Amino acid sequence: MTKSSWTAGFVQTEFGYASVLGVVLGVLGIAVALTLVRLTGFGGMQSGQEGIS
């Protein structure tokens, strides 16, 4: 998708098409990241150094 976006934008000068691919890619990335955080419980992890000052 990244390469298609690059080609659409900088080779074919279809900036709208390239931007849509960029937005879709960004949304997918955020969705995957949030899903991983939810599934792995990464957001609830605490440092082993917690409480040590």
Added chain:
Amino acid sequence: MSSAEVLPAAHGDGERQRRATWLRSLRRSLRPTRVVAFVLGTLWLCVVLFPIYYMVLTSFRSQTQYLTANPWLPTGGLSLSSWANVFSSTGLLTDFVNSLLYTAGTIILVVVLSLLAAFRIVRHSTRMAPISFRVILFGLAVPIQAVLIPHLRDHGQTSTLRHLDRAGAGDVGGVDGGGGAAHRQLRALDPW
């Protein structure tokens, strides 16, 4: 003294204490260094967010609107034609599957190799371990663009991989590969 007489005084002390704490934190927040840091941080946030804003704005513009409308503001009307182009083309799914395969393959390779390397570097104190660790760290100093762009230039347009060469052949999704003065000018200037 009864508890009824003590309670209002204690309540008043608590209120004064809370007020004093709030004033102290307000004074801390309004220190000149903090204000300057806040302003600079906000400016930097605008700089960082602008490309994303620009991308989202451009995605809602047709090619004509992109060339004529104000690039900073959503003026000149918005259009969903680019979104329709992307989702009506058959290329999106193929591109997505390609990205998924590449990403999964890369992550598996990186995790396996880095686990093995980390174990060797941490657990075995040979002479080569710290040297290889420094070589790996040195790799982080190389900007990704310096590697990726020449790679795309040299291999992206002539890739023989079945799906990837479609993009290089001038047919991305449903977009017509030719036509347009800007496109021809860019082609003429493009050394790739």
